[in-house]
Amino acid sequence: xxxxxxxxxxxxxxxxxxxxxxxxxxxxxxxxxxxxxxxxxxxxxxxxxxxxxxxxxxxxxxxxxxxxxxxxxxxxxxxxxxxxxxxxxxxxxxxxxxxxxxxxxxxxxxxxxxxxxxxxxxxxxxxxxxxxxxxxxxxxxxxxxxxxxxxxxxxxxxxxxxxxxxxxxxxxxxxxxxxxxxxxxxxxxxxxxxxxxxxxxxxxxxxxxxxxxxxxxxxxxxxxxxxxxxxxxxxxxxxxxxxxxxxxxxxxxxxxxxxxxxxxxxxxxxxxxxxxxxxxxxxxxxxxxxxxxxxxxxxxxxxxxxxxxxxxxxxxxxxxxxxxxxxxxxxxxxxxxxxxxxxxxxxxxxxxxxxxxxxxxxxxxxxx
Numbered sequence: 001x002x003x004x005x006x007x008x009x010x011x012x013x014x015x016x017x018x019x020x021x022x023x024x025x026x027x028x029x030x031x032x033x034x035x036x037x038x039x040x041x042x043x044x045x046x047x048x049x050x051x052x053x054x055x056x057x058x059x060x061x062x063x064x065x066x067x068x069x070x071x072x073x074x075x076x077x078x079x080x081x082x083x084x085x086x087x088x089x090x091x092x093x094x095x096x097x098x099x100x101x102x103x104x105x106x107x108x109x110x111x112x113x114x115x116x117x118x119x120x121x122x123x124x125x126x127x128x129x130x131x132x133x134x135x136x137x138x139x140x141x142x143x144x145x146x147x148x149x150x151x152x153x154x155x156x157x158x159x160x161x162x163x164x165x166x167x168x169x170x171x172x173x174x175x176x177x178x179x180x181x182x183x184x185x186x187x188x189x190x191x192x193x194x195x196x197x198x199x200x201x202x203x204x205x206x207x208x209x210x211x212x213x214x215x216x217x218x219x220x221x222x223x224x225x226x227x228x229x230x231x232x233x234x235x236x237x238x239x240x241x242x243x244x245x246x247x248x249x250x251x252x253x254x255x256x257x258x259x260x261x262x263x264x265x266x267x268x269x270x271x272x273x274x275x276x277x278x279x280x281x282x283x284x285x286x287x288x289x290x291x292x293x294x295x296x297x298x299x300x301x302x303x304x305x306x307x308x309x310x311x312x313x314x315x316x317x318x319x320x321x322x323x324x325x326x327x328x329x330x331x332x333x334x335x336x337x338x339x340x341x342x343x344x345x346x347x348x349x350x351x352x353x354x355x356x357x358x359x360x361x362x363x364x365x366x367x368x
Contacts, residue, residue, distance in 0.1 A: 004031045006167070007225075010232035012146070012239045015164045019144075019232075021225055025171040026057065026132075030065025032169055033130065039101050042067045043093065045116045046107040047076040050134050053177055058107060058132075070096060074112070078264040081115045081150040083159070089119040103128040103166070109135035110142030110269070114157070117148030121163035128166045135178065136186025136219065137270055139170050140193070140227035141248075145235040151264070155321065156256045162240055170228070172221045184213050185270030188251070188305050192277065193227045195298065196247045197234075199342035201226055205301055213304050247344050250336040251277035254358065257321040267307060274305040278365055279358035283350065284337040286357070294341050299365070310366040315359035319352070 006018035020032055033042070042062060046055060051073040059069045072092065074080045093102075104127050106116035113131055120129040133143040149160015178186070187209060194202030204223060211217035231248065238245040255276030258267055267275075278299060285295040322333055332348040339345055 004028060008229070008232075010144070010168075011236050012164055017146075017164050017232075018167045019170065019228060020167065021170040021172075021221060021228065023171060023173040023221065025169050026054065026174060027061060029058065029061045029132075029169065030067075032167070033062065033065070033067070033103065033105070039103075040066065040068045041096070041098065041102050042069055043096075043098065043102060043104045044069060044071045044107055045089065045104065045112065045119075046071065046073055047080070047109075047112055048073045049076045050108045050112070054107065054134065054174070058105075074115075078111055078151070078259075078269075081111055081157075083150060085115055086119045086122070086150060089116070090123055093123055098123070098127065100124050100127060103130060105130045105132055106143075107132045107134065108138070109133065110138045113138055113143050114148055114160070115150055117163055117165070118150055118160055121148055121161055126163065129163065130167050130169065131165045132169045132171075134174050135182060136175060137189050138186075139172065139175070139224055140186070141189040141231065143168055143170075144228055144231045145245075145248075146239065147241075155260055156264070170224065172219065172224055175219060180213065180215065181268065183215065184305050185268040187212055187219075188270035188273040188277070188302075190219075190223065190227055191298075191301055191305070192248075192250050192273065193230050195277065195338055195341060196250050196336070196344045197230050197342060198226065202297075202301075202341050206297065209301055209304050246334055246346060247336055249334070250338070250344055251275075251280055253322065253333055253335055254279045254318075254355075254362075257318050260321040261313060261318045267310075270305065271307040274302045275307075275310075275362050275366070278302050278306075279362045280335065280337055282358050282361045283335070283354050284339070286354070287337070289337055289339050289345075290341075294338070297341065298338075306366055310363070313359075313363070315356040318359055319355050322355070 007021040010017040062069045104120045106113045120127045131143040133139045146162045146164035148163050149157045152158040251273040255272035258272040281295050281298045335347045335350045336344050
């Protein structure tokens, strides 16, 4: 069986990460994940929803290539990102006698990729790890860059590490199965890339976002590739998140606080990020960092992404969760604020008054 060449390769200081990106790659997993004569076992971890849609087909493709496939289906949702699930995965892998050559495939969204990646990184100090993302947010963002981890009672993604995958397999055709709410959530990350790095991508979103949300139009693979390349470039420059990689956090500082306020159940990740982008965009406008026209363009886009119903909250109920943001330095949050569409900057001097004002604006904006 002839192996497939990657579409392009991401590079960090210590690793090359091949990225395969094309429609129909789910049917060619056997050509990508080539086994050696000594290695036949492979572990696929997914969630129950994705297992129902894709599990049987993935097992079939891998078995056709000679793999002996063990598949684990976790419950769906953010609740699996905890130490108990990691421990259960480790127990299972010990029982199955996995060694340091046994590959693990994360088949699912960002939540599956995060928890499975962390379990893989910490089992026998690391197994070969493959990402096969099945949601928009995972294909353009979460599966790229090597961040893996779990949540803690005090906040999102507070326990984790950097562990680059052995490869990433992106099949945009899988996204056709996503419901509207999941598409809306994932598209927030594409808008984010337009704001932080790519005016042309932002203009593409302005023309097509409404159709992508409704499902009337498929997200072109070129758009997904553009997002992946932006992130790979940023990660190559700052793998461990001490500099330019923090620009990827646009909308996430406030967004993560909103997720935590909602106990990871009231808002999807992308919905919270969309609200976070509006809050950060409002701060930037009030600081005269960018124009009212630019802020209004972001606002119009995010109207397609905001949750249909936002539970009522007081600003203090959300801002209290900012104190455990993992990017806090010296007791201050690092805020990413836009200076123009396609360019952002770092700020650590955002005041409580600005945060309260942004949250009040976001609340009013959702009811507009």
